Amino acid sequence: MTTTAPIQPPGAAGGAAPIPAPAPLGTPPASDPTTAPLLTDAIPADGAPAPRDPGPTLTDLPAHRRWDTPAFVGLLVLTAVLFLWNLSASGYANSFYSAAAQAGSRSWSAFLWGASDAGGSITVDKPPAALWVMALSVRVFGLSSWSILAPQALMGVAGVALLYRTVRRHFGATAGLLAGAVLALTPVAALMFRFNNPDALLILLLIASVWATLRAVDGPRTTRWMVLAGVLVGLAFLTKQLQAFLVLPGLAAVFLWAGPVPLLKRVRDGLLAVGAMVISAGWWVALVELWPASSRPYIGGSQTNSFLELTFGYNGLGRITGSEVGSVGGGGGGANAGGNWGATGITRIFGSEVGGQIAWLVPAALILAVAALWLLRRAPRTSGARSQVGAWLAWLLVTGLTFSFMAGIFHAYYTVALAPAVAALVGIGSVLLWRRRTTIAARTVLAGTTLVTAAWAWQLLGRSSTWLPWLRPSILATAVIGAVLLLAGPGLVGGRAGRSMTGVGAAVALAASLAGPTAYTLQTVSTAHAGSIVSAGPTVAGTGFGGRPGGMRGQFGGGQLPAATQGQPPAGAPGATTGQLPGGQTGTGPTGAGTGTAPTQGFAGRAAGGAGGMGGLLNGTTVSATLKTMLEAGASQYRWVAATTGSQNAASYQLATQQSVMPIGGFNGSDPSPTLAQFQAWVAAGQIHYYIGGSGFGRSNGGSDVAGQISTWVASSFTAQTVDGVTVYDLTSPTSGSSSTTSSTGA
Secondary structure, eight states: OOOOOOOOOOOOOTOOOOOOOOOOOOOOOOOOTSGGGGGGGOOOOOOOOOOOOOOTTTSSTTTTTTTTHHHHHHHHHHHHHHHTTGGGGGTTSSSHHHHHHHHHHHHHHHHTBBSSTTTSSSBSSSSSSHHHHHEEEEEESSHHHHHHHHHHHHHHHHHHHHHHHHHHHHHHHHHHHHHHHHHHHOHHHHTTTSOTTHHHHHHHHHHHHHHHHHHHHHOOHHHHHHHHHHHHHHHHHHHHHHGGGGGGGHHHHHHHOOSSSSHHHHHHHHHHHHHHHHHHHHHHHHHHHHHHHGGOOOTTOOOOSSSHHHIIIIIIIIIHHHHOOOOSOOOOOGGTTTTGGGSTTTGGGGTTTHHHHHHHGGGHHHHHHHHHHHHHSSOOTTTHHHHHHHHHHHHHHHHHHHHHHSOOOOOOOGGGGHHHHHHHHHHHHHHHHHTTTHHHHHHHHHHHHHHHHHHHHHHHHHHGGGSSSTTTHHHHHHHHHHHHHHHHHHSSHHHHHHHHHHHHHHHHHHHHHHHHHHHHHHHHHHHEESSOOOSSOOOTTTTTGGGTTOOOOTTTEEEEEOOTTSSOOOOSSSSOOOOOOOOOOOSEEEEEEEOOOOOOSSOOOTTTOOOOOOHHHHHHHOOOHHHHHHHHHTTOOOOOEEEEESHHHHHHHHHHHHOEEEEEEETTOOOSSOOOOHHHHHHHHHTTEEEEEEEEEETTOOOOOOHHHHHHHHHHHHHEEETTEEEEEEEEEEEETOOOOHHHHTT
C-alpha cells in the first residue's frame, strides 16, 4: 500500500513555518501546509510495493488533486496543437523517406524490406520500422503531406504523455507536467516530431523502454516488464539501429542494482530482456541476411549488400571513427576530428548551431540531477525514485558523450535523443528541491540553476543576435528577479506573504528558464523544413555543413524552406509551382549549363544537365509539369518509369508521379546498385523507360563508381533531350549503331 507523510503543525501566527525534520529513508518529504496548491504532490513511499496490474491510474494515485487530470489533458492538447499546426507547410519534408513510404504503400514487398522504390531496386539506409508506420498511413489515407507527417506528430504527443506517466509515478503530477512541457518545448523535439526522419518513433520507443524498466524495478512482476523493455529496445533498433542501444547501460545498471528480487533473478530477468531484444529485432535481420539477395532489394548504405555491414559499418562503428565508406564528407582527424561534421569534443552539443537545438536546459538538468541524487542518497537499494533519476542521467551522459566524440556523420537534429532525459531530470530535480524550499540550501540551488540557465540562454541567443534582440535582456532580468524572490522571500516577509513571494519567485524563475527554448520552438513550428539536414530555430551565423563553422545553415540543400514556397503543395502535386526549392534542379548546375554529357563523379564533381551537387544530394528537386506528364505516359508498362543517380532526386520524381523511380547508387549515389550489367539487362528487357541525368554525387569516400559507369554507358548509347532544363534519355530508343543491345546482355 502507499502512504503519505503526516502534516506538520503550522508555526506561530505571522511567523514562518518550522523546518521539518529529515524524512525516514525512502519516504517522501513531509507535507507542508505552506505549499501552494498547484505546486505540491503527495507521492507513494519509495519502499512501498507497486500495485499489481493494471497499476495506478490518474484517479487512484495518492492525494490525487482535481486539477491533475485537466492539467494532463491540457498538456496533451497544447502539445498536439504545437506539433500539428501548419504541418503541411513542409510538404513531403525529407523526400527520401517519403518516397519509401509511398513505395511501401504500393508494394508489400517494398513495405517489408523498406525499399526506396516500389520496383524494389534498393532499400533506404536504415531498417524499416519508421517506414512501416508512414506506409500504412499512406495506404489508408493516400499520399499527402499530412499522411506522412501526422504520425510523427502523434508520436510526439504520445512521447510527452508517456514521459509524464513515467515521471509522475515516483515524483507526482507536478514533476510529470513539467517534464512533459519541457520535452514539448525543446526546439529539436518540436522539429523532429513534425518531420519524417526515424527519430520520432525512436524517441517514443526509448521512453517506453525506460518506463517498462522502472515498472520492473517497482515489482513485483519483474520478468514481464524486463521482457517488454527488451522488446521495445529491439523495435527501436529496427528504427535506427545501434543508436537504440545507447540507453542500455543505464537500464541494465538500474535494474541490476535496484530490482526488488534476489541478484540471480535480476541477472536472469536481464538475460531474458536481452533475449527478447534480440528476437524482436533479429527476426528481420535474419530474414534479410538469409533471403536470396537476388530476390530482394539491395541494402542501401552498404557496399556488400549486407545489413550487418550497414549496422556495424556505415551506421555503426563508422559513425564513431569517421570511416564510413561511401559517405560524402567523412570524418577527419586532429582537432577537427569530425571533418565536415564539425569538431568533436566535450563541448560539441553546446557549440555552434547544435547548442540552440538541445542545450538550453542541459546545464540545469545536470545540476538538478546531482541535487536529486543527493536528496535521495539515503533511499533504500530498491528505491524507484532514485532508480529513475539514475536511468535518465545515464541516458543523458552516455548519449551526450557519444554524440560529442563521434567523428563520423553527425547532424544537429540527432540531439533530439537527449530531449527526454533533459526534460525528465529538470522536472524531477525542480520538484524535489521545491518540496524542500523551507531550507536555504534548496532555494539556493534553485536560484543558482535559474541564473546559470539564463546566462546560458544569453549566450545561445547571441548567436542569432538580430532575431528578437529584446529577448536576451528580458530573460536575464526576469531570472534575476526570480532568483532574488526565491532566496529572500521567507527572510524578507514572514508568514503567508513570504511564502507567496517564494511561489511567485518560482513562477518567474520557471518563465525565465523556458523563455529561450520556447521562443526557438515557436519559430521552428512556424517555419517549413525540408531536406536531409534540418535544424530548429533561426539561422545561426558561423555554421555550415553539418554544423561546421564557416558557413550558413541550409546552404547545402536541407533546412528551412524559403518563405515563397511555404504552404505550397509538395513538388509535383496538383497545384504545385515549379519554383526553386533548396538544392532544386534547374537548367544550370553549379558548374554551368546542362550539356547532356555524362556526369562527372566524385565529391567535387557536379552532374551536368541539372542540379547535382549537395543540393541534389540533401534535398529533392522540383519536377516541372511537362516532365511529370512525360514520365507518366505509359508508366504502367514499366517497372521503373525512370532511373537517376541518388535517392533524393529519384524521390522527387517518384513523389511527383507516384510511379517507381530507380535511385542508382542509393542515397549518396555511391552504392554498387545496380551493377552496370544489371542495369543493361533491365534496359534490354524494357523495364526502365527514362534515364534522368544531372543529379547525385556518385563515387565518394571509397564507394562504388557504378553510377558513373551507368551514366557513361547511357550517354554513349542513347540520345539526350532537354526537358525544362533537365537532361533525359529515352532508354527504349537507342542511338543508331550503338552497342546498347549487345552490352545489355553482358557480352
